[in-house]
Amino acid sequence: MGLGGTWDSAPYRPADIDAAEAAVQAALDSGITAFDHADIYRNGKAEAVFGEVLARTPGLRERITLQTKCGIRHGDGERPGMYDLRGDRVVRCVEESLTRLRTDHLDVLLLHRPDPLADPRDVAKALTSLQEQGLVRSFGVSNMSAHQIAHLQSHLDFPLVANQLEMSLKSRDWVEAGVLVNTSGAAANGFPAGTLEHCVDHGIRLQAWGPLAQGSFSGRAETEAERATSRLVAELAERKGTTPETVLLWWLQRHPAGIVPVIGTANPERIRACGDAVRRAPELGHEEWYELWVTARGAALP
Known part of the structure; x- marks a missing residue:
């Protein structure tokens, strides 16, 4: 774009x-x-x-x-x-x-x-x-x-063969929908239930547009939750020997649905910062993945 x-x-x-x-x-x-x-x-x-x-x-x-x-x-x-x-x-x-x-x-x-x-x-x-x-x-x-x-x-x-959806650590309706079932927050979630499962079951590749969240967790944080998440992303990147961009993409790639991020930046430096998401399998443990999610939500899971 x-x-x-x-x-x-x-x-x-x-x-x-x-x-x-x-x-x-x-x-x-x-x-x-x-x-x-x-x-x-x-x-x-x-x-x-x-x-x-x-x-x-x-x-x-x-x-x-x-x-x-x-x-x-x-x-x-x-x-x-x-x-x-x-x-x-x-x-x-x-x-x-x-x-x-x-x-x-x-x-x-x-x-x-x-x-x-x-x-x-x-x-x-x-x-x-x-x-x-x-x-x-x-x-x-x-x-x-x-x-x-x-x-x-x-x-x-x-x-x-593909369904391209907005999916990121900021645009989380796709993952929130799966845990808000039978809660009061379900009605406010606009993601259509069963879409991820349908795509996986029928071999339809899930592509994530906006996976870097327009920089909200890698330099453009505006809210307290975004600032806290940015700090956590930076800490994980340093610990794993990679970049914040890669950590954000790993968070999507770690999901078992096989999500493929479609990065939107035209900045060569930022593109190269995503390289480890191609070269290395996601190096986020179960607890680290959840820590990123809960921090970005700014509230505990139901």
């Missing part, structure tokens, strides 16, 4: 391509070979500068997994922002993303947000056509519940 310069309609600059190339190289140096996009990021410029990097680097496309998302439309003049998963629009968005990314296929396409008006038969027809044409190899969803996934899957002859 951070690639491509500004969010307005101004064109990207050569410096934006250089910045994208530096971010990609930092990722590769860290062992990261999967790249996640969306057609709306920087109004398409994030994909476009990434395409410029691919054009500059022969052979890179064959070394990476390329994923993008579609389905969100920003507001334009009097038209409000909306979600749009009409089949013909999905196909058009993919074609436009392929052009910007300068590639002939996507490894994965995610449907970015649920569209209440989407007809799953129409969506399935579009996805099937994209796969048959060789334009997209696999499909998944983002920000969807178990029931929404199952409903769409019932119209497809191939499996959905």
